[in-house]
Amino acid sequence: MKRLIEGFDHFRRNVFPSQRELYKKLASGQSPSTMFITCADSRVMPELMFNSQPGELFVYRNIGNIVPPYAQHVSGVVAAIEYAVKVLKVRHIVICGHSDCGAMKALQKPELVKDMPSVAAWMKHADVARYVVEQNSHSLSQDEALACLTRENVVGQLEHLRTLPTVAAAMARGDLSIHGWVYDIAHAELDAFDAQQGRFVKLDLNAAELPEATPHLRFAASAA
Numbered sequence: 001m002k003r004l005i006e007g008f009d010h011f012r013r014n015v016f017p018s019q020r021e022l023y024k025k026l027a028s029g030q031s032p033s034t035m036f037i038t039c040a041d042s043r044v045m046p047e048l049m050f051n052s053q054p055g056e057l058f059v060y061r062n063i064g065n066i067v068p069p070y071a072q073h074v075s076g077v078v079a080a081i082e083y084a085v086k087v088l089k090v091r092h093i094v095i096c097g098h099s100d101c102g103a104m105k106a107l108q109k110p111e112l113v114k115d116m117p118s119v120a121a122w123m124k125h126a127d128v129a130r131y132v133v134e135q136n137s138h139s140l141s142q143d144e145a146l147a148c149l150t151r152e153n154v155v156g157q158l159e160h161l162r163t164l165p166t167v168a169a170a171m172a173r174g175d176l177s178i179h180g181w182v183y184d185i186a187h188a189e190l191d192a193f194d195a196q197q198g199r200f201v202k203l204d205l206n207a208a209e210l211p212e213a214t215p216h217l218r219f220a221a222s223a224a
Protein backbone atom coordinates (compact mmCIF):
# COMPACT_ATOMS: atom_id res chain seq x y z
CA MET A 1 0.00 0.00 0.00
CA LYS A 2 2.92 2.34 0.76
CA ARG A 3 3.97 1.95 -2.89
CA LEU A 4 0.55 3.34 -4.00
CA ILE A 5 0.71 6.33 -1.66
CA GLU A 6 4.24 7.12 -2.82
CA GLY A 7 3.03 6.83 -6.41
CA PHE A 8 0.25 9.34 -5.78
CA ASP A 9 2.71 11.71 -4.15
CA HIS A 10 4.91 11.45 -7.26
CA PHE A 11 1.90 12.19 -9.47
CA ARG A 12 0.90 15.25 -7.41
CA ARG A 13 4.39 16.72 -7.36
CA ASN A 14 5.73 15.76 -10.80
CA VAL A 15 2.84 15.14 -13.21
CA PHE A 16 -0.10 17.25 -12.06
CA PRO A 17 1.67 20.68 -12.10
CA SER A 18 2.43 20.45 -15.84
CA GLN A 19 -1.18 19.50 -16.65
CA ARG A 20 -2.98 21.84 -14.29
CA GLU A 21 -5.09 23.42 -17.05
CA LEU A 22 -6.24 20.04 -18.34
CA TYR A 23 -7.32 18.91 -14.88
CA LYS A 24 -9.09 22.22 -14.27
CA LYS A 25 -11.13 21.66 -17.44
CA LEU A 26 -11.81 18.02 -16.56
CA ALA A 27 -12.93 18.87 -13.03
CA SER A 28 -16.39 19.79 -14.31
CA GLY A 29 -17.01 17.11 -16.93
CA GLN A 30 -15.81 14.44 -19.33
CA SER A 31 -16.46 13.70 -22.99
CA PRO A 32 -14.38 10.65 -23.94
CA SER A 33 -14.70 9.50 -27.55
CA THR A 34 -14.08 5.83 -26.85
CA MET A 35 -15.23 3.23 -24.35
CA PHE A 36 -12.52 0.62 -23.85
CA ILE A 37 -13.60 -2.71 -22.35
CA THR A 38 -10.76 -4.99 -21.39
CA CYS A 39 -9.64 -7.59 -18.89
CA ALA A 40 -8.89 -6.73 -15.26
CA ASP A 41 -5.43 -8.28 -15.75
CA SER A 42 -2.80 -5.99 -14.20
CA ARG A 43 -0.55 -6.28 -17.28
CA VAL A 44 -3.09 -4.59 -19.54
CA MET A 45 -2.88 -0.82 -19.02
CA PRO A 46 -5.01 0.98 -21.62
CA GLU A 47 -3.97 4.55 -20.79
CA LEU A 48 -0.30 3.56 -20.99
CA MET A 49 -0.74 1.50 -24.18
CA PHE A 50 -2.51 4.30 -26.03
CA ASN A 51 -0.54 7.16 -24.56
CA SER A 52 -3.88 8.69 -23.63
CA GLN A 53 -4.64 11.66 -21.46
CA PRO A 54 -7.20 11.85 -18.63
CA GLY A 55 -10.68 12.24 -20.11
CA GLU A 56 -9.93 10.43 -23.38
CA LEU A 57 -10.82 6.82 -22.62
CA PHE A 58 -13.86 5.52 -20.71
CA VAL A 59 -12.34 2.28 -19.44
CA TYR A 60 -14.25 -0.67 -18.04
CA ARG A 61 -12.42 -3.77 -16.91
CA ASN A 62 -13.60 -7.15 -15.73
CA ILE A 63 -12.43 -10.74 -15.74
CA GLY A 64 -12.23 -11.89 -19.36
CA ASN A 65 -13.40 -8.61 -20.99
CA ILE A 66 -16.93 -9.93 -20.95
CA VAL A 67 -20.18 -8.22 -21.92
CA PRO A 68 -23.19 -10.30 -20.88
CA PRO A 69 -25.99 -10.26 -23.46
CA TYR A 70 -29.11 -8.15 -22.86
CA ALA A 71 -31.21 -9.81 -20.16
CA GLN A 72 -33.32 -9.05 -17.11
CA HIS A 73 -30.30 -9.42 -14.88
CA VAL A 74 -28.24 -6.25 -15.16
CA SER A 75 -24.46 -6.31 -14.80
CA GLY A 76 -22.13 -3.40 -14.08
CA VAL A 77 -20.56 -3.50 -17.51
CA VAL A 78 -23.93 -3.33 -19.27
CA ALA A 79 -24.99 -0.32 -17.16
CA ALA A 80 -21.66 1.37 -17.95
CA ILE A 81 -22.12 0.77 -21.69
CA GLU A 82 -25.62 2.25 -21.60
CA TYR A 83 -24.28 5.33 -19.80
CA ALA A 84 -21.37 5.67 -22.23
CA VAL A 85 -23.64 5.52 -25.28
CA LYS A 86 -26.57 7.60 -24.01
CA VAL A 87 -24.88 10.23 -21.85
CA LEU A 88 -21.22 10.41 -22.91
CA LYS A 89 -22.15 9.69 -26.54
CA VAL A 90 -18.97 7.72 -27.21
CA ARG A 91 -18.35 7.08 -30.92
CA HIS A 92 -16.47 3.83 -30.44
CA ILE A 93 -16.56 0.82 -28.15
CA VAL A 94 -13.51 -1.46 -28.17
CA ILE A 95 -13.56 -4.92 -26.60
CA CYS A 96 -9.94 -5.95 -26.07
CA GLY A 97 -8.74 -9.40 -25.04
CA HIS A 98 -5.09 -10.24 -24.37
CA SER A 99 -2.48 -12.99 -24.51
CA ASP A 100 -1.92 -15.31 -21.54
CA CYS A 101 -5.38 -14.46 -20.14
CA GLY A 102 -6.18 -16.35 -16.93
CA ALA A 103 -9.90 -16.18 -17.68
CA MET A 104 -9.37 -17.86 -21.05
CA LYS A 105 -7.25 -20.54 -19.37
CA ALA A 106 -10.15 -21.15 -16.98
CA LEU A 107 -12.41 -21.59 -20.00
CA GLN A 108 -10.03 -24.27 -21.25
CA LYS A 109 -9.87 -25.93 -17.84
CA PRO A 110 -13.05 -25.27 -15.81
CA GLU A 111 -11.56 -27.19 -12.86
CA LEU A 112 -9.33 -24.13 -12.27
CA VAL A 113 -12.36 -22.20 -11.01
CA LYS A 114 -14.28 -24.99 -9.31
CA ASP A 115 -13.75 -23.39 -5.87
CA MET A 116 -14.75 -19.95 -7.15
CA PRO A 117 -18.51 -20.15 -7.78
CA SER A 118 -18.87 -16.48 -8.71
CA VAL A 119 -16.02 -16.61 -11.24
CA ALA A 120 -17.35 -19.87 -12.67
CA ALA A 121 -20.82 -18.34 -13.09
CA TRP A 122 -19.33 -15.20 -14.68
CA MET A 123 -17.34 -17.30 -17.16
CA LYS A 124 -20.60 -18.80 -18.48
CA HIS A 125 -20.87 -15.61 -20.52
CA ALA A 126 -17.82 -16.80 -22.44
CA ASP A 127 -19.18 -20.28 -23.14
CA VAL A 128 -19.92 -19.17 -26.68
CA ALA A 129 -16.17 -18.99 -27.37
CA ARG A 130 -15.49 -22.37 -25.80
CA TYR A 131 -18.15 -24.05 -27.90
CA VAL A 132 -17.07 -22.36 -31.13
CA VAL A 133 -13.46 -23.46 -30.63
CA GLU A 134 -14.26 -26.97 -29.33
CA GLN A 135 -16.59 -27.75 -32.19
CA ASN A 136 -14.68 -26.12 -35.04
CA SER A 137 -10.96 -26.23 -34.31
CA HIS A 138 -9.25 -29.57 -34.07
CA SER A 139 -5.66 -30.64 -33.50
CA LEU A 140 -4.59 -27.28 -32.07
CA SER A 141 -1.74 -27.15 -29.57
CA GLN A 142 -2.56 -25.85 -26.10
CA ASP A 143 -1.12 -22.41 -26.97
CA GLU A 144 -2.91 -22.23 -30.32
CA ALA A 145 -6.18 -23.21 -28.66
CA LEU A 146 -5.70 -20.48 -26.05
CA ALA A 147 -5.04 -17.85 -28.73
CA CYS A 148 -8.04 -19.06 -30.72
CA LEU A 149 -10.25 -18.98 -27.63
CA THR A 150 -9.08 -15.45 -26.82
CA ARG A 151 -10.02 -14.23 -30.32
CA GLU A 152 -13.35 -16.08 -30.35
CA ASN A 153 -14.20 -14.64 -26.93
CA VAL A 154 -13.75 -11.14 -28.34
CA VAL A 155 -16.00 -12.00 -31.30
CA GLY A 156 -18.58 -13.54 -28.96
CA GLN A 157 -18.59 -10.50 -26.68
CA LEU A 158 -18.98 -8.20 -29.71
CA GLU A 159 -22.11 -10.18 -30.56
CA HIS A 160 -23.40 -9.82 -27.00
CA LEU A 161 -22.69 -6.10 -27.23
CA ARG A 162 -25.00 -5.80 -30.23
CA THR A 163 -27.89 -7.26 -28.19
CA LEU A 164 -27.99 -4.17 -25.95
CA PRO A 165 -30.79 -1.95 -27.27
CA THR A 166 -28.90 1.33 -26.83
CA VAL A 167 -25.91 -0.08 -28.72
CA ALA A 168 -28.03 -1.55 -31.52
CA ALA A 169 -29.90 1.73 -31.97
CA ALA A 170 -26.76 3.88 -32.04
CA MET A 171 -25.05 1.49 -34.47
CA ALA A 172 -28.05 1.38 -36.78
CA ARG A 173 -27.91 5.16 -37.27
CA GLY A 174 -24.12 5.23 -37.62
CA ASP A 175 -23.37 7.02 -34.35
CA LEU A 176 -21.39 4.14 -32.90
CA SER A 177 -18.75 1.71 -34.17
CA ILE A 178 -17.63 -1.37 -32.29
CA HIS A 179 -14.19 -2.96 -32.48
CA GLY A 180 -12.67 -6.23 -31.32
CA TRP A 181 -8.95 -6.31 -30.55
CA VAL A 182 -6.45 -8.70 -28.98
CA TYR A 183 -3.31 -7.37 -27.28
CA ASP A 184 -0.14 -9.43 -27.29
CA ILE A 185 1.73 -8.61 -24.08
CA ALA A 186 5.10 -10.15 -25.06
CA HIS A 187 5.36 -8.40 -28.44
CA ALA A 188 3.34 -5.18 -27.91
CA GLU A 189 1.12 -5.96 -30.88
CA LEU A 190 -2.58 -5.43 -31.47
CA ASP A 191 -4.75 -7.54 -33.77
CA ALA A 192 -8.19 -6.33 -34.80
CA PHE A 193 -11.22 -8.29 -35.92
CA ASP A 194 -12.07 -7.54 -39.53
CA ALA A 195 -15.72 -8.46 -40.05
CA GLN A 196 -15.42 -8.33 -43.84
CA GLN A 197 -12.56 -10.82 -43.90
CA GLY A 198 -13.96 -12.77 -40.94
CA ARG A 199 -10.56 -12.87 -39.24
CA PHE A 200 -8.14 -10.92 -37.06
CA VAL A 201 -5.54 -8.76 -38.80
CA LYS A 202 -2.60 -6.74 -37.46
CA LEU A 203 -3.50 -3.16 -36.63
CA ASP A 204 -1.44 -1.04 -38.98
CA LEU A 205 -1.37 2.73 -38.59
CA ASN A 206 -0.48 3.14 -42.28
CA ALA A 207 -3.26 0.92 -43.63
CA ALA A 208 -5.67 2.68 -45.99
CA GLU A 209 -8.61 1.54 -43.88
CA LEU A 210 -8.75 0.25 -40.35
CA PRO A 211 -10.45 -3.12 -39.86
CA GLU A 212 -14.14 -2.75 -38.98
CA ALA A 213 -16.12 -5.06 -36.74
CA THR A 214 -19.26 -3.02 -37.35
CA PRO A 215 -22.04 -4.01 -39.74
CA HIS A 216 -23.16 -1.33 -42.16
CA LEU A 217 -25.44 1.30 -40.74
CA ARG A 218 -29.08 1.22 -41.81
CA PHE A 219 -30.45 4.57 -40.71
CA ALA A 220 -28.13 7.34 -41.86
CA ALA A 221 -28.64 10.59 -39.96
CA SER A 222 -29.72 12.39 -43.16
CA ALA A 223 -32.44 9.79 -43.80
CA ALA A 224 -33.88 9.99 -40.28
Ligand code: ZN
Nearest residue numbers: 039041101102
Ligand atom coordinates in the same frame (compact mmCIF):
# COMPACT_ATOMS: atom_id res chain seq x y z
ZN1 ZN B 1 -7.35 -11.64 -18.85
